[in-house]
Amino acid sequence: MTTAKKQLLFNGFMMNVVGHVSAGLWRHPDDRASEYTTLDYWLHIARLLDEAGFDAMFIADALGQIDVYQGKPDAALRTAAQSPVNDPLLLVSAMAAATRQLGFGITVSTTYEHPYLLARKFTTLDHLTKGRVAWNIVTSVLESAARNLGLEKQMDHDERYERAQEFLEVTYKLWEGSWEDDAVRRDREAGVYTDPAKVHPIRHQGRWFTVPDAHLSEPSPQRTPVLFQAGTSDRGRLFAAQNAEVVFLGGTTPQSIAQNIDKIRTLAHEQGRGAEAIRFITAISVVVDEDDARAHAKFQDYLNYTSQEAALALFSAWTGVDWSGWSLDEPLKYIETNASRSALAGLTRIDAERQWTVGDISNYIGIGGIHPTLVGSPQSVADQLEAFADASGVDGFNLAYAISPGSFEDFVRWVVPELQARGRMRRADGTSLTLRERLQGRGQQRLRDDHPGTRFRQLTDGYPQEVQ
Template sequence: MAREIRLNAFDMNCVGHQASGLWRHPHDRSASYNTLEYWTHLARVLERGLFDGLFLADVLGVYDVYGGNADAALRHAAQVPVNDPAMVVPAMAAVTEHLGFGLTATLSYEHPFVFARRMSTLDHLTRGRIGWNIVTGYLNSAARGTSGRDQTAHDTRYEIAEEYMEVVYKLWEGSWADDAMRRDPVSGVFTDPSRVRRIEHRGEHFSVDALHLCEPSPQRTPLLYQAGASSKGRAFAAGHAECVFVAGPSPQVIAPAVADIRKRARALGRPEGNVLIFALLTVITGPDDEAAEAKAHEYRRYADAEGALTLMSGWTGIDFSRLDPDEPIRQIRNDAIHSAVDALTVADPDRVWTAREVGAHAAIGGLGATLVGGPQTVADGLERWIDETGVDGFNLAYAVTPETFEDFVDHVVPELQRRGRYKTRYRPGTLREKLFGRGDRLGAEHPADRYRFAPLAHAEAAE
């Protein structure tokens, strides 16, 4: 039996996200990103389409590599202005029952004690539908904004991330017992103090001596996403992530990354099926191929190449403003997103990318591919990507929002359901239960398990 295709929508609390210039299209509503109405409407559309979740990107900084300053980013709305993605989640949760929310939060710039409370709060308010996309950051502007210094080296950031995860696991899993809450109006005891303990952590990068401030939430640890595709990033994902986000311009780029992540996860003792992998893709569709192609042609009229190169400069660390438009792009190693450089240069061994081609490619869909066609063509393409790469599903970016998502829900979802490749209703439960069907909490094979508060019977036996 064919596997169910998993789907997230991919958006950001900003204008345009990865569709440079398309905020000018008369049907685009991304410029109203700073209203609750934009987000609640989008959430309802996605739940109507039975999407697993809304994956919210974020950056804590500006794209100032292009031209050596932020002028191009500001001029073209290249992910600035950008608001806090966490703030819109409760409003979307209030108008939906099942849709999950993957929140990007950079661990490099916030202490784990404070961050753990925010995520527990969101897990409570969404009734267990929150996930965390774990990122270490890649913009020097973000590091300078929080510390006045350039960011730590790429591999060092992942070493810090390992300790960060240890701290948040201790807080989420180990500070409060499941049976700590009494809520007994007769005795007047709300919480049993003997079932709550302080977390004491003294590490190289973090020190914590405190109780976690929140009672146990439905999932305790939020569903864990990860989007790093460098060697360090893949190792981190294999150890911690439940859902991994990969991006590349072709199946040839994606397939080796998927195989490597799965191999690393197996080597760490994580069973098959414990990691779901999503590929970035933009789908432009309509009632038939002709209508979809016409729509794609219209969209490209609004595409902004300089805005796209501004984003690419931030992702790769290469100042594209300094390159001749027809100069070949070579592999350059730096402390930005390593995989962004690799994806440009290994997609086709015989192809040499130029700055002009990079701008045209990235103007719609960023680092991912774009699939254009009617329902049958798109469904064929999605199945081909899954067959050729081994991914479980897709993070669907938009060209024009909410039109791109509405078109997918109206045209492609029914075709996938007809083929038996897409669900016809949601599974009950938390986001983790919906995706994996193995309960609300992380399994015993996950590294978080070693930090759990012992059940009462075990604690008494130990005494």
């Protein structure tokens, strides 16, 4: 008896920028990412992904200049390395109106937002999308963000996660407990829209936040958006185990990703969460064409447009290390910083199969960032995706582009039919589901019962002291 293969999740990996993770490729004559300031550009990609059966568009973000490299933003500005950058949230309602099934994962930082305001933003989007939104929770890594948003310097790495945990507790109280399910009556005859007795102040007073009153918005289809999270430091893994429904893992090999999955699953079990409570995805780039020869020729063509300067500017920002003073043949080594610890650890500690140099990483980042790039025919790419998923244990992929929208168009033309024929990717069928239902099954619109956020559902007149 043949066991059915697991259907994989696929998200388009975007950022509201010219150059996302492929350094310098905006210069390619077929790249249209410089149109990122137009709605037509975003609507085309959203419709393309929606009609092809993608599960979501995952939108990254950054709140500061890319200025660690050489101690200034010049290199990033010159090479369009995530500079300039526009807001991700403001794109979503337009794309939702142009699509039927596509979800939207939006990156927002807990360090520089306030939970009372953010809760309203996501509730609004959840209403407008009919339950198709996710929040990619980050704590931010850039010193430039800190100094422009009211801090003298970046908060310590673990302290950012402590703040994030309280931030989540406030939003859980607002989303899950503040309004009872039947608070909204819409009773025209009685003249009652909302029953005040069923809307409760949350009375939160903690180290970081004081939020005494009720949520501003009436409950949306999911109440709490689907929760994505991307940190894989020790503290980041614990935060994921406590809160995430989908974890976005970095890693250059299936083995390194599998190690992180095992660690997070163990931590989640300790938090009382079930084995299927968390889905895992990783990022990958694909260069595909009709056959292997054409695909490799395309890959070589793309390499001609990569920028070493842009790559090192990005890697410096991600790791908090200024690599401009290092020779290109110098081996990478782990340096404890206050930035993203997993980016550098993933190459220097986990991936024992390779000794990276500064030059290696600057070349590698050229296409797809620090994530793997698959090159080949539709059949070859599908084989590689299946092998990677099976070896790592991931549930799906964030598809990063080399050129935009060309990389997505190629994937939809060549790879999607192959994956769907193998039962590895869903077909767009017009079914109206929330994003959480698409990830966890029909009927699961709200947080699973084993999610820690559900303990904030029972509220009558503020929370008891023990959960504040």
